[in-house]
Amino acid sequence: MDYTLVIALEMVRAVAWLVLLASGLAIIFGMMRIINFAHGEFLMLGGYTVVISTGNGVNEWFAMLVLAPLVVGIFGVLVERLVIQRLYGRILDSLLATWGLSMLMIGGVTMIFGNSVTGVATPLGGMSIGDYQVPRYNFVLIFAAIFLLLAIWAVLKFTKAGLIARATMQNPDMSEALGIPTRWVYMATFGIGSAVTGFAGALLAPMTGVVPTMGVNFIAQSFITVITGGASVITGTLSAAGLLGSISQGMTFLTGPVYGDAALLLAALVLLRLLPQGITGRIFKKSL
């Protein structure tokens, strides 16, 4: 009984993990149809923000929940202004440019901080379920994922900004014609997506440690989740994360973590063969 509970908890945590990893990317993809190839490095930047600020005596939770999103969000806006906005309408070029940015960031951070892992203590310690020890931090991840999805949903559904965002997502030309400055909407979207990514990176830091090349370990999962989910931010991310998270976690239980990743990819490939535009692709108004 306890064991089943622990496994169930691990499954939910795997799904929450994917949701956290992919949300920021999904926001940008859903709005602009751009995959930010520097996504892993945005996560890394969030992690480093936590490491540096806690090292300077800032409260850990404040660094995670406020500082990291703020820093990465501002960085995202800068990137959008300097690079992305020059490449609208050239989707593949924007992928190449962000990939270049990703390498520039890995190299740059390595030059500044060196190529070693910096650990962050996991807050809250552990608790026991029957005979098993589980880190309390798992619940933080799960609640953070739920909170994130609810927040995105609420903003999109109930605010003026959300209305404008949905309109731009659905038909950019018509929105432009109605006087919505779509370029500013895109900039804000990229900034918010980056901030969410920074938030995720900060939450991941205690579990993985921080190193300049850490992004590589997460991008496969995040890209695949977003692509499988399709353009709709919340349903897409949630359904893809639910499906892929449980498949890969199940495989991990059966055979070990290496094949978990491979199973995730295989499942995604088959799924994309059947639903080329992702799970939520059927409500796509426009093709890419």
Place this chain on the structure above:
Amino acid sequence: MEKPVTRDPGFYVMVAIGLAVMFIAPVMLDLFTIMQITQYVVLSVFALSLGYIWGFGGILSFGQAAFFGLGAYTFAVASINMGSTTIPMVLAFIIPTIFGAALGYFMFYGRLSDVYLGVVTLVVALIFWKLINHTAGPEYAIGEARLGGFNGIPSIPTLHIPGDPGAWLDPGQMFQVFMGFLIVVYVALRFLIASDFGRVSVGIRENETRASLLGYDVRKQKVIVFAIGGGIAGVAGAMWATYQAFIDPNSVSMEMSAKALVWVMAGGVGTLVGPIIGCILLQWLTLQLGTVDVVNSIAVLGAIMMVLVLALPKGIVPTTQSLLLGGYILWKRNHGSAMPGKAVKE
């Protein structure tokens, strides 16, 4: 690309340069330099594989290193087990080709394109990289060859004369053989591109919908192009493995895929000379920068990639071509004889 290959003087010039380098360089240059140049030759073949599928098939693969690594590992495992290098070299073409066809089936029959295609190819390469990195234990062995995980596979046999495993090639001969490979790949691709098959590929690149409305099977065409590209990358990987006598998961890494992309971008998409020139120039630059400790070579590669996209999206060769053509037209105009419009057409 409208002329037949056999009537294009540029084609003969390229082949002549290739042959000249192949035969003169080992005589003129010392052994160390020859060994240095050999790596440009190997990587040029890799660059050609991406240059072909991207420039002439419209398939932008972000994970071309997957095929490079697959070829390298195939060659390493097979040659260590067989003690010979001839059949492993053939296998290093066949297995990546089959893998390319299989992956291509999933992608193109699923009608993935653009972003989706890029991400899926990238993720495939990443998973390869992760899987190989985790094969460090002694239980991961194929026959005699231990995969070695992040430590890589050491002591991969040097290429030898087919049928005679004792007759190893010395570095000069190896250079000549690899130069021969490069020329063969270049010539084969030129003829392939000029054939009906190649023209259909270019047609698909230009306008996929139109090509399929005209009755061409876009999906099948793309699968074949992708598989051929995979096979060529596989051969390049095998050459890399035997040249270094060592292979490790870095050959499948994102950096390797990115390098190929940067070479093709720098040289020019839609040409075959471009990727070779881009590869030589940038690889040389990377080696030079590697001797300077202050600057991180990955950062430089990334910076080059961004600058290329933003400032020189067409690449070196097409930009030079149009500059030269523009200059020629101006010169003609100033010297009285009016140029008819056809010279403007590339």
